Amino acid sequence: MTTGASMLLKKQLKEMESKDGTQGFSAGLSEDDDLFKWEVIIYGPPDTYFEGGFFKAELLFPQNYPNSPPKMRFVSEMWHPNIDKNGDVCISILHEPGDDKWGYEEASERWRPVHSIESILISVISMLSSPNDESPANVDAGKEWRDDYQGAFKRNVRRTVKKSQELL
Amino acid sequence: MGNCLTGHAADDLSLLHEEPDRVSERLGPPPPYQEAAPVYHLSPNQRRTVSQLTEEEQVKIAQRIGLIQHLPTGEYDGTKKARECVICMLDFQIGDALRYLPCMHTYHVKCIDDWLMRSFTCPSCMEPVDAALLSTYESR
Ligand SMILES: [Zn+2]
Numbered sequence: 417m418t419t420g421a422s423m424l425l426k427k428q429l430k431e432m433e434s435k436d437g438t439q440g441f442s443a444g445l446s447e448d449d450d451l452f453k454w455e456v457i458i459y460g461p462p463d464t465y466f467e468g469g470f471f472k473a474e475l476l477f478p479q480n481y482p483n484s485p486p487k488m489r490f491v492s493e494m495w496h497p498n499i500d501k502n503g504d505v506c507i508s509i510l511h512e513p514g515d516d517k518w519g520y521e522e523a524s525e526r527w528r529p530v531h532s533i534e535s536i537l538i539s540v541i542s543m544l545s546s547p548n549d550e551s552p553a554n555v556d557a558g559k560e561w562r563d564d565y566q567g568a569f570k571r572n573v574r575r576t577v578k579k580s581q582e583l584l
Numbered sequence: 585m586g587n588c589l590t591g592h593a594a595d596d597l598s599l600l601h602e603e604p605d606r607v608s609e610r611l612g613p614p615p616p617y618q619e620a621a622p623v624y625h626l627s628p629n630q631r632r633t634v635s636q637l638t639e640e641e642q643v644k645i646a647q648r649i650g651l652i653q654h655l656p657t658g659e660y661d662g663t664k665k666a667r668e669c670v671i672c673m674l675d676f677q678i679g680d681a682l683r684y685l686p687c688m689h690t691y692h693v694k695c696i697d698d699w700l701m702r703s704f705t706c707p708s709c710m711e712p713v714d715a716a717l718l719s720t721y722e723s724r
């Protein structure tokens with residue numbers, strides 16, 4: 417299993433290195449050359465309050481990847497309904513499949529081994545633009561997104577954008 | 585609440601394929617907020633070693649293995665349309681052991697079998713494998 421996981425990660429790393437970042441992110445290994453630990457930068461999507469931000473995150477892959485999903489955690493401070501205050505990203509495609517017998521509908525949105533690192537990052541970018549407010553991981557951000565989008569929500573997001581630029 | 589699952593919410597079957605301790609080591613200890621968070625129960629997902637599985641669970645695993653082994657397999661001979669295993673992202677090589685799912689999606693045996701122990705669905709099209717399998721039997 418472990419060798420399969422490292423081969424798959426190595427392959428994706430190579431593909432990632434040949435990209436130019438126009439898809440809204442850049443990704444590579446964290447400094448310690450551990451294939452199971454990646455560092456990514458998500459560019460705040462245009463036409464959202466996140467625009468202009470360079471948000472740093474880490475992806476931690478389990479030994480049995482791709483049967484289990486990686487975990488994604490923002491290192492940069494984030495203000496978003498689906499990112500909790502520790503930076504952990506809570507989206508359905510990063511959730512274990514569970515048993516399909518009882519949750520077939522749900523299962524389709526969950527982790528599947530055919531998801532690539534690229535497809536994960538694309539989902540995260542789309543999550544930034546359109547949060548899922550049914551189950552916020554950051555309840556305060558969820559409330560603001562619903563009730564005070566142009567006020568408090570914008571203010572808090574813009575603050576994180578500014579902070580992310582300073583850290584570059 | 586509830587959108588973020590705690591740690592490993594896979595079914596018990598995944599125990600056969602990983603050493604949970606090593607995984608949690610790699611991922612670090614769960615942050616403290618998770619302790620109060622609700623656990624999403626699709627199936628019992630307490631973490632136990634294989635020897636701690638109930639008889640019922642052992643039967644379930646044996647049945648699942650049996651079902652998987654009923655799925656057709658073959659060797660890649662270079663003539664089929666499918667050229668790549670989308671799980672490991674590698675091209676099929678002549679002689680690779682393949683498994684054909686009822687939905688006609690094809691994977692390496694070693695790649696798909698581990699997944700099918702976790703979730704009995706095709707990772708590409710999400711077709712539940714057991715339903716299709718059972719109807720194939722019934723129509724015979
Ligand atoms: Zn494969």
Ligand SMILES: [Zn+2]
Nearest residue numbers: 687689706709
């Ligand atoms: Zn399929």
